[in-house]
Amino acid sequence: MKNSSFGKKVSVVAGLAILSLLAACGNNDDTASEEKASAWDEIQDKGSLTVATSGTLFPTSYREEGSDKLTGFEVEVVREIGERLELDIEFTELGFDEMLTSVQTGQVDLASNDIEITEDRAENFIFSTPIKYSYGTAIVRSEDLSGIKTLEDLEGKKAAGASTSVYMETAREYGAEEVVYDNATNETYLRDVAIGRTDVILNDYYLQTLAIAAFPELDIVIHPDLKYSPSEVGVVMNKDNDELAENVDRVIEEMLEDGTIAEISAEFFNGADATQKVNIDE
Structure with a gap:
């Protein structure tokens, strides 16, 4: 009888422990759910x-x-x-x-x-x-297209842009030398190509076209033959x-x-x- 009574007590204690664990897991799940939703809640509160x-x-x-x-x-x-x-x-x-x-x-x-x-x-x-949907183009010097006919000609050229952009990835893939600016203006990028400090800017068609239009005095153009990498923004x-x-x-x-x-x-x-x-x- 003593053994039976002891066994019942063990069973009860074990059962309570399991229930406590399940409750704790449930609370953790609830907390996790609340934390997931909290970012949007905080934005709305703010x-x-x-x-x-x-x-x-x-x-x-x-x-x-x-x-x-x-x-x-x-x-x-x-x-x-x-x-x-x-x-x-x-x-x-x-x-x-x-x-x-x-x-x-x-x-x-x-x-x-x-x-x-x-x-x-x-x-x-x-x-x-x-x-927005677009594709990649290249800004080059007007007089000689910076010596670039195809993307393969990027090898050894100085390509300006943000290091982690998809366009700089393309430049590196084709062997261009990377020139990185710290949040510079469009004029800085464009002028450097015009004066030969860099050779090319790979970027989005719409941005490139309007950037060039904003600085008509610079001797630069959109490359007529380079269209690549359809993109989504x-x-x-x-x-x-x-x-x-x-x-x-x-x-x-x-x-x-x-x-x-x-x-x-x-x-x-x-x-x-x-x-x-x-x-x-x-």
């Missing part, structure tokens, strides 16, 4: 989104001459996102490489600066529904901010459907609708 952008990339994020107001294609798209989410937008101006780090560490909620969607980035970040968010991403996507899809992003594109890209996919073989 009433604003913190957005990283460069402020130096015409025409997607820049200041008009003589003005302190930040504007540009993606700046205005983000402002509209904020309005539809009933959130204020607070811009933080950073260099390209620093933007992604700031999203990853949670220092900012979004980054928006013509950031292309790639497989590697998609493993580490959440990208919104694409807001989206807003970048922390990988854990699922709820934020869902809400951003919801309003972006509304803006695409009602033509708002196409209208903003036309304003900044000389009438072009960058929301439409492009065929570089045409």
Whole structure:
């Protein structure tokens, strides 16, 4: 009888221990769920989104001459996102490489600066529904196209740009010498090609075309034969901010459907609708 009574006590104690463990696991799961949702809750409580952008990339994020107001294609798209989410937008101006780090560490909620969607980035970040489609081009000197006929001719040339951009990856792939700037203005990039300090800038078609148009005095052109790497651009968010991403996507899809992003594109890209996919073989 004593052994039986002892056995019952052990069973009861063991059962209570298991229940305690299950309760603890349940509490941990609840806490984890609350933490996951907390980023969006905090944004709503704060009433604003913190957005990283460069402020130096015409025409997607820049200041008009003589003005302190930040504007540009993606700046205005983000402002509209904020309005539809009933959130204020607070811009933080950073260099390209620093933007992604700031999203990853949670220092900012979004980054928006013509950031292309790639497989590697998609493993580490959440990208919104694409807001822009484009392809790569090259800015070179007018007189000799900087000695470049094909991408293979990039070998040994000095290519200027952000170190972690997909365009610099292309330059490195073809053997170009990398020249990196710390959030420099378009004029600095373009002038350096014109005077021969660098040879080429690989970047997005829309940005390159309008950048050249803004500085007609410089002896540079878009290379007539180089079209490569069709691209998609989206807003970048922390990988854990699922709820934020869902809400951003919801309003972006509304803006695409009602033509708002196409209208903003036309304003900044000389009438072009960058929301439409492009065929570089045409």
